[in-house]
Amino acid sequence: MASEAAVERDEALSFHGMSWKKVMMWIFIITDGLLFSGFLAGYGYTRIAAGSWPDQQEVFHLWFISLMTFVLISSSATMATAVTAGRLGDMKTVGKMVLATLVGGVCFLGMQAFEWTTLLREGVTLGANPWNIPAFGNYFFLITGFHGTHVLTGVIILATVFLRSKRGILTSEGVEIAGLYWHFVDLVWVFIFTLFYLI
Amino acid sequence: MENVYKPFWKTWGILLTLTMVMVFVDVMDFPRFVLLVVLLGAMLTKAFLIGTEFMDLKHERFIVGFAIAGSILFFGGILFALITPDAFEVLAGGR
Numbered sequence: 395m396a397s398e399a400a401v402e403r404d405e406a407l408s409f410h411g412m413s414w415k416k417v418m419m420w421i422f423i424i425t426d427g428l429l430f431s432g433f434l435a436g437y438g439y440t441r442i443a444a445g446s447w448p449d450q451q452e453v454f455h456l457w458f459i460s461l462m463t464f465v466l467i468s469s470s471a472t473m474a475t476a477v478t479a480g481r482l483g484d485m486k487t488v489g490k491m492v493l494a495t496l497v498g499g500v501c502f503l504g505m506q507a508f509e510w511t512t513l514l515r516e517g518v519t520l521g522a523n524p525w526n527i528p529a530f531g532n533y534f535f536l537i538t539g540f541h542g543t544h545v546l547t548g549v550i551i552l553a554t555v556f557l558r559s560k561r562g563i564l565t566s567e568g569v570e571i572a573g574l575y576w577h578f579v580d581l582v583w584v585f586i587f588t589l590f591y592l593i
Numbered sequence: 594m595e596n597v598y599k600p601f602w603k604t605w606g607i608l609l610t611l612t613m614v615m616v617f618v619d620v621m622d623f624p625r626f627v628l629l630v631v632l633l634g635a636m637l638t639k640a641f642l643i644g645t646e647f648m649d650l651k652h653e654r655f656i657v658g659f660a661i662a663g664s665i666l667f668f669g670g671i672l673f674a675l676i677t678p679d680a681f682e683v684l685a686g687g688r
Contacts, residue, residue, distance in 0.1 A: 410656050410657055411654055412653065412654075412657055420657075420661055423661075424665055428668050428669070428672075431669050431672055435673060438676075451619075457616075460612060460616050464609065464612070467605060467608045467612070468605065470647050471601050471602060471604070471605035474601040474646070475598045475601055475602075478598060478601070482597070573647075573648075574648055577643055577648045580643055580647070581640055581644065584640050585636065587615075588633070588635070588636040589636075592619045592632055
């Protein structure tokens with residue numbers, strides 16, 4: 395009887411062994427992923443319908459975008475390290491790695507601000523651009539802006555996680571859920587980088 | 594770095610290598626078909642690595658991975674099924 399009650403209690407607190415907090419984060423990731431899928435599918439359709447599209451190698455500095463990708467991928471690796479350290483109970487490493495991830499996120503945002511400023515100075519806005527293809531500016535600012543907002547949110551979450559680690563009230567599950575969100579931000583960038591900047 | 598963290602840095606190295614290959618292929622003016630195959634292949638490989646290694650899906654129960662990957666593929670499939678015919682019509686000069 396006692397073990398049955400324990401099983402029932404565990405089932406109420408988890409979904410197939412996964413805590414409900416983590417399940418909720420996964421549900422968020424799925425719905426948000428579909429939102430980005432919608433944006434990218436719309437972008438693909440519009441690009442085909444537009445007939446011509448600016449040459450990305452002329453518009454963007456690929457080495458700079460690659461550097462942004464490097465920063466984001468590196469921050470994902472530090473976050474994965476933090477999550478594992480959290481599981482091992484090594485909160486000192488968690489603090490260091492979360493801080494490294496946070497710095498990566500801030501660097502990425504700074505680089506994106508620089509990229510936006512450069513393009514705005516070159517005359518790329520939501521309504522117009524030097525190539526007379528308004529949809530280009532629309533999708534560029536919409537997709538990268540929406541992703542950047544996610545990075546900013548991630549930075550706020552990471553700052554909170556870091557402060558909680560300093561105060562000694564951080565749980566390993568808290569690090570894991572923050573990690574899931576951060577990896578999702580990285581995952582979305584993989585698609586944006588390929589579909590918007592390279593293809 | 595302790596051994597337990599090594600897989601993440603190995604994945605990090607693979608992701609960076611794939612990124613460099615993608616940029617190289619893009620800059621080198623390969624035929625469009627080759628470019629698309631390499632870029633889309635590398636993109637999906639990177640997404641798979643992030644999902645399995647960083648998001649730790651490979652250690653979750655099958656039902657959890659199935660629910661996550663299945664729902665994304667199902668709804669993503671519907672999205673593309675609705676858009677693709679229109680896109681091909683545009684490509685063929687239909688409108």
